[in-house]
Amino acid sequence: MNQRYLIPLTAVFLLFLLAYTGVxxxxxxxxxxxxxxxxxxxxxxxxxxxxxxxxxASAVPFRIPTTCGQQKSLPWIKQNTIDNPNTSAGVFVRxxxxxxxxxxxxxxxxxxxxxxxxxxxxxSWEIFLWVGALAFHYAFLVVLLRHLRFFTAPVPGCIQxxxxxxxxxxxxxxxxxxxxxxxxxxxxxxxxxxxxxAKVSYISQAADYFPLFLIxxxxxxGIAMRYFTKVDIIGIKELTMGLATFHPHIPEEVGGLFYGHxxxxxxxxxxxxxxxxxxMGGIFLSPTRNMANNTRAKRHVNxxxxxxxxxxxxxxxxxxxxxxxxxxxxxxxxx
Amino acid sequence: xxxxxxxxxxxVFVLAxxxxxxxxxxxxxxxxxxxxxxxxxxxxxxxVLDKYNMRAEHMYLLDVWRNSVVRLGDxxxxxxxxxxxxxxxSTGENSCLGCHEDKAKFCDSCHNYASVSPYCWDCHTNPKxxx
Numbered sequence: 001m002n003q004r005y006l007i008p009l010t011a012v013f014l015l016f017l018l019a020y021t022g023v024x025x026x027x028x029x030x031x032x033x034x035x036x037x038x039x040x041x042x043x044x045x046x047x048x049x050x051x052x053x054x055x056x057a058s059a060v061p062f063r064i065p066t067t068c069g070q071q072k073s074l075p076w077i078k079q080n081t082i083d084n085p086n087t088s089a090g091v092f093v094r095x096x097x098x099x100x101x102x103x104x105x106x107x108x109x110x111x112x113x114x115x116x117x118x119x120x121x122x123x124s125w126e127i128f129l130w131v132g133a134l135a136f137h138y139a140f141l142v143v144l145l146r147h148l149r150f151f152t153a154p155v156p157g158c159i160q161x162x163x164x165x166x167x168x169x170x171x172x173x174x175x176x177x178x179x180x181x182x183x184x185x186x187x188x189x190x191x192x193x194x195x196x197x198a199k200v201s202y203i204s205q206a207a208d209y210f211p212l213f214l215i216x217x218x219x220x221x222g223i224a225m226r227y228f229t230k231v232d233i234i235g236i237k238e239l240t241m242g243l244a245t246f247h248p249h250i251p252e253e254v255g256g257l258f259y260g261h262x263x264x265x266x267x268x269x270x271x272x273x274x275x276x277x278x279x280m281g282g283i284f285l286s287p288t289r290n291m292a293n294n295t296r297a298k299r300h301v302n303x304x305x306x307x308x309x310x311x312x313x314x315x316x317x318x319x320x321x322x323x324x325x326x327x328x329x330x331x332x333x334x335x
Numbered sequence: 336x337x338x339x340x341x342x343x344x345x346x347v348f349v350l351a352x353x354x355x356x357x358x359x360x361x362x363x364x365x366x367x368x369x370x371x372x373x374x375x376x377x378x379x380x381x382x383v384l385d386k387y388n389m390r391a392e393h394m395y396l397l398d399v400w401r402n403s404v405v406r407l408g409d410x411x412x413x414x415x416x417x418x419x420x421x422x423x424x425s426t427g428e429n430s431c432l433g434c435h436e437d438k439a440k441f442c443d444s445c446h447n448y449a450s451v452s453p454y455c456w457d458c459h460t461n462p463k464x465x466x
Contacts, residue, residue: 041352044352045349045352045353048348048349049345049349052341052345053345055341056338056341056342056345057338148354148355149449149450151355151358151359152355152358152359152362153364153365153366153367153448154365154447154450155450159450160450160452163450163452164452170454172398173394173395173397173398173453174394174395174451175453175454230391230392230395231391232387232390232391233390233391233449233451234367234368234390234445234448234449235390237367237448237449238367241359241364241367243355244355244356244358244359245359245364246356253387281345281348284336284341284344285336285341290336
């Protein structure tokens with residue numbers, strides 16, 4: 001047992017119970033169904049903008065792209081234009097692959113002592129973090145986009161298409177959306193890495209576990225509502241549409257489980273800008289990826305260089321010409 | 336990256352996050368359907384489950400019925416009120432659509448509102464459409 005994950009786990013439990021009992025026991029539907037979601041969206045947006053503006057204001061004086069291939073060199077040496085780009089087009093492709101395919105994670109390696117008698121430290125390619133991360137992020141994206149059906153009426157065709165593709169296996173009623181279980185399983189896999197792998201566990205903090213437990217809690221409550229306990233979906237859509245159109249409406253007969261789900265989502269939104277989850281915005285601004293490696297072709301001047309009074313050689317010679325001639329030193333101008 | 340690019344990206348992101356709000360401002364928003372009992376259902380006053388269970392669980396019940404009828408040949412269902420029903424979506428007087436005669440009002444209005452497209456009607460037909 002490790003308190004770095006016990007505290008976040010307990011926190012997520014308590015947060016859920018807070019909303020559940022708040023609604024079931026105290027009848028605080030307006031607080032958990034209207035007030036907190038609005039505050040959470042405001043906190044998310046304001047926090048996100050402040051964070052990104054802060055990053056935009058910080059100086060990036062040096063070209064520091066991580067070079068993962070042959071840089072542009074002599075014409076007969078083949079350059080790796082994506083992994084060591086020297087043009088903005090190359091950088092664009094590199095960023096596209098980084099954002100949509102997590103290319104740098106694909107290169108993930110692990111260090112371990114091998115099992116031969118030599119017992120040497122060796123590095124091997126470890127692809128499962130990449131697979132898990134890809135499954136997790138895309139499942140979450142699909143789940144998020146699917147939920148837009150609660151905020152639009154009539155629901156646009158593109159969202160219906162996503163629902164159709166997500167539910168294409170036609171298992172059970174209500175039909176299984178593949179993204180739900182994939183999201184839960186991928187999040188559980190990412191969690192198990194942090195708990196079971198000693199090397200990852202060693203560097204994992206409460207701030208790493210909390211978002212994971214939060215997302216697992218959101219996935220469990222969502223899946224429970226859709227497939228197990230069931231809820232009055234029209235009532236819930238009346239609530240969410242009320243939020244989207246600024247005419248809040250509290251439906252009857254929608255229970256604490258829904259408000260627990262909504263509260264955990266609100267917490268995720270409000271917590272987002274001050275957490276590691278800001279890598280969503282940060283990935284676009286990582287200077288090791290979004291800069292072209294053209295330091296040899298182009299001169300980059302430090303943007304905060306200020307005017308230093310300089311003393312050129314001409315001035316120096318003017319100053320000491322007589323003495324230099326006297327000492328027999330060579331001078332550019334004799335007179 | 337230049338500051339202008341970052342600010343442009345940030346603006347696009349903020350607009351995307353706020354899309355549920357402005358999308359409903361620029362489009363006409365459909366109101367939630369009000370369930371109403373029509374025809375025979377209005378007078379019968381008996382259904383397989385009570386109102387809120389019916390709203391939440393009907394799809395699960397239909398799935399159970401389908402397995403019961405197709406796999407086990409058992410076509411009788413006793414509801415919570417003690418009444419016995421014929422397990423059928425669309426065949427006969429004692430089926431779902433036998434009592435709730437208007438499919439558009441009984442099924443489609445809520446399904447459309449919640450963006451649910453069940454595949455019931457891939458096989459079944461609305462009895463009203465057969466004539």
